[in-house]
Amino acid sequence: MPEQTLAETWGLAPAVLGVVVVGLFLGLVVAGIDRAVVSGAPGSAVEPVRSSARLLVEQRRITLAPDRLLWRLGCAAVPILALLSLAVVPIGGRTLWSTSADLVWFNAMEALLWAAVWLVGWGPNAFHALTGGYRFLAQGLAYELPLMFALITAGLAAGSLRTTDVLAAQQDLWLVVTMPVAFLVFVAGAAAFAFWGPLAAPAAVDIAGGVTSELSGVDRLLVQAGRAVFLGASAAMAAALFLGGDAGPWLPGPVWHLLKTLAVVAALVWVGRRLPVLRPDRTVEVGWMVLVPLTLVQALVVAVLVQEGFYA
Amino acid sequence: MSAEIVLQIVLTVAAGLIGVGLFGALSQQSIVMVMMGLELVLGGVLLAGGAAWYFLAPELPDAQVLVVVALVVMAVEMAMGFAVTIAIYRARQVDMVDMATDLRG
Amino acid sequence: MLTDVSGWAMATVVVLGVLAVAAGVAVFVVDSMARATFALLGSFLAVAGVLVAFDLVYLAVVTALMMTIEMAIMAVFMIAFMMNPAGLMPMTMVHNTKGSAVVGAGAFVVLTAGIWTVDWPARSGQLPADSTRQLGEAIMGSHMLVMLGIGIALFATILAGTVLATARGRYDRFGADLTAARPDDPVPGGLPR
Numbered sequence: 114m115p116e117q118t119l120a121e122t123w124g125l126a127p128a129v130l131g132v133v134v135v136g137l138f139l140g141l142v143v144a145g146i147d148r149a150v151v152s153g154a155p156g157s158a159v160e161p162v163r164s165s166a167r168l169l170v171e172q173r174r175i176t177l178a179p180d181r182l183l184w185r186l187g188c189a190a191v192p193i194l195a196l197l198s199l200a201v202v203p204i205g206g207r208t209l210w211s212t213s214a215d216l217v218w219f220n221a222m223e224a225l226l227w228a229a230v231w232l233v234g235w236g237p238n239a240f241h242a243l244t245g246g247y248r249f250l251a252q253g254l255a256y257e258l259p260l261m262f263a264l265i266t267a268g269l270a271a272g273s274l275r276t277t278d279v280l281a282a283q284q285d286l287w288l289v290v291t292m293p294v295a296f297l298v299f300v301a302g303a304a305a306f307a308f309w310g311p312l313a314a315p316a317a318v319d320i321a322g323g324v325t326s327e328l329s330g331v332d333r334l335l336v337q338a339g340r341a342v343f344l345g346a347s348a349a350m351a352a353a354l355f356l357g358g359d360a361g362p363w364l365p366g367p368v369w370h371l372l373k374t375l376a377v378v379a380a381l382v383w384v385g386r387r388l389p390v391l392r393p394d395r396t397v398e399v400g401w402m403v404l405v406p407l408t409l410v411q412a413l414v415v416a417v418l419v420q421e422g423f424y425a
Numbered sequence: 426m427s428a429e430i431v432l433q434i435v436l437t438v439a440a441g442l443i444g445v446g447l448f449g450a451l452s453q454q455s456i457v458m459v460m461m462g463l464e465l466v467l468g469g470v471l472l473a474g475g476a477a478w479y480f481l482a483p484e485l486p487d488a489q490v491l492v493v494v495a496l497v498v499m500a501v502e503m504a505m506g507f508a509v510t511i512a513i514y515r516a517r518q519v520d521m522v523d524m525a526t527d528l529r530g
Numbered sequence: 531m532l533t534d535v536s537g538w539a540m541a542t543v544v545v546l547g548v549l550a551v552a553a554g555v556a557v558f559v560v561d562s563m564a565r566a567t568f569a570l571l572g573s574f575l576a577v578a579g580v581l582v583a584f585d586l587v588y589l590a591v592v593t594a595l596m597m598t599i600e601m602a603i604m605a606v607f608m609i610a611f612m613m614n615p616a617g618l619m620p621m622t623m624v625h626n627t628k629g630s631a632v633v634g635a636g637a638f639v640v641l642t643a644g645i646w647t648v649d650w651p652a653r654s655g656q657l658p659a660d661s662t663r664q665l666g667e668a669i670m671g672s673h674m675l676v677m678l679g680i681g682i683a684l685f686a687t688i689l690a691g692t693v694l695a696t697a698r699g700r701y702d703r704f705g706a707d708l709t710a711a712r713p714d715d716p717v718p719g720g721l722p723r
Contacts, residue, residue, distance in 0.1 A: 183564055213662035214588035221595040227602045228571060235564055235605075250602055257599065274588070274662060398719025429650050431540055435580065438547035440641035442573070445554040448634030453558070454623040457607050461570050464600075465554045471593060472550070472577050479584035484655025486668030490676055492581075492589050493669065496596060497680045501687045503600050507607055508694035515697055520611045523625060 118211045132209045136196045139345025143378050150382050168334035176237040176327050184236020188332040190229035191339030198222035199346040201276050203353050205367040215276040216264045223306050227253040237327035245323020248393050249315035252305055255400030260302030262408035263295040266415050267354040270424050280358040289355040294411040296355040303347030307340045310385025314393045348377040432480040442469030454521045460506040470495045543583050550576035563608040571601040588662040
């Protein structure tokens with residue numbers, strides 16, 4: 114039987130507010146750690162707060178004949194989808210919304226992110242932005258299936274697509290022990306969907322910032338915040354699905370989950386910022402030819418383990 | 426409100442999607458737009474299948490399986506549609522259904 | 531809940547239904563191909579919302595997932611194959627509008643007449659505790675033949691789609707006598723081959 118959701122415990126409005134606050138906090142943490150690592154000065158971790166405030170008051174630049182409706186829609190959708198994907202991530206052992214298909218929900222939000230990012234590229238009626246949008250589609254297409262298999266593998270071991278059930282299945286053993294490939298692919302896929310680090314080709318310098326090239330003011334803030342929140346939400350999801358979530362000695366559960374999330378973020382930034390931005394034609398085939406078979410084999414191994422009663 | 430009326434309203438919406446989709450599929454000249462019309466028709470099928478499951482026989486999984494089949498039909502239609510569009514454009518520079526006359530008797 | 535539907539759920543379903551049809555109409559009304567594609571996506575998301583209200587969360591989420599990916603790819607094709615992708619120069623590309631409208635409206639009228647005159651049976655049985663589990667056990671158990679058929683159909687689609695869409699065969703890639711050590715691809719994929 115499903116446990117209580119956050120919405121049932123706190124009431125709908127406070128729970129939604131709580132999740133939004135957690136999401137913004139995670140986004141700021143990701144952006145702060147990222148900035149500190151890139152600049153090498155720990156003090157610059159507050160820079161995202163400062164630049165957010167500046168972007169809030171900055172005036173919008175207008176391009177010639179933009180598709181305003183779709184552009185605004187895409188910009189607003191990016192952070193909203195990032196927050197919606199957080200709705201099925203357990204916070205303190207509970208999710209905002211618990212369904213029998215949480216993992217697919219998380220994946221669907223990523224898929225909707227495709228559409229949103231493509232719209233951000235399409236909207237301004239500009240060459241570089243649209244190029245970035247197309248690059249994102251190619252990247253998303255290549256990394257969608259591995260990510261899907263990685264998510265499903267965790268659900269397979271727990272025998273449920275509900276995140277809280279996956280959490281409950283890890284009281285004895287973290288799932289990452291038996292599915293390291295799925296964990297790594299999930300984190301890499303998250304980076305690909307937030308077009309961040311080595312997979313930032315859709316927003317790369319060679320196309321003048323790609324999808325973000327024509328963004329200014331609130332629009333830029335929304336998209337950048339959405340990317341950061343999405344990375345933070347994915348790190349929290351990775352900690353919950355593969356690293357045992359809030360399981361741990363001495364400290365209370367939520368602190369453990371936060372610590373694991375921060376560890377994933379730190380590892381992601383530490384590794385990701387050491388790699389150059391990879392050209393899409395050097396990463397797309399890796400997704401199709403290497404990661405898809407690898408995650409399938411991983412799922413097979415987990416399925417055999419389930420059959421042997423390993424997770425029971 | 427009684428469940429029967431809700432079922433009828435939802436099915437009417439599904440019929441609306443099917444009607445609009447049929448109109449689009451028959452009236453559009455571009456192959457891609459024809460596919461969008463067919464997708465709308467299948468969207469109506471999805472809706473009707475879900476409503477049938479919820480209001481008529483939630484004990485049986487058959488309506489859910491029907492929705493899955495409709496989803497797969499959509500995927501196949503889309504994939505084959507794109508493939509045929511590319512193939513016919515490559516061979517004949519045709520992107521409109523009126524110009525695709527190879528199979529005209 | 532068994533015989534009556536709460537007013538709140540009812541209102542949601544009606545609003546989403548109207549949205550689905552309105553977005554469906556918009557697909558064939560707007561000039562911009564990008565807008566048409568995303569109107570269709572909006573229609574599907576509204577359908578997914580109705581499915582959530584019917585406790586079919588898995589099917590709803592899968593619908594949203596699949597349709598979003600399809601529409602994102604659809605947008606690329608719309609822009610590649612339509613003469614007026616952004617709708618900056620309005621034009622119509624339709625044929626036989628009247629006949630199509632008659633067929634569409636006729637289908638709607640016939641279906642609606644049936645829907646409102648048929649004596650619908652009462653609901654048999656209870657909602658399952660977990661509709662996702664019900665579906666999963668059906669396609670892996672009693673309805674496995676459906677899943678087998680789907681699997682083969684999708685596999686055949688992958689092969690046929692690739693064969694139709696690609697213009698390059700192995701002779702283009704490996705030379706006339708298939709002896710080239712490395713394939714001659716216009717775009718390298720990233721793997722050392």
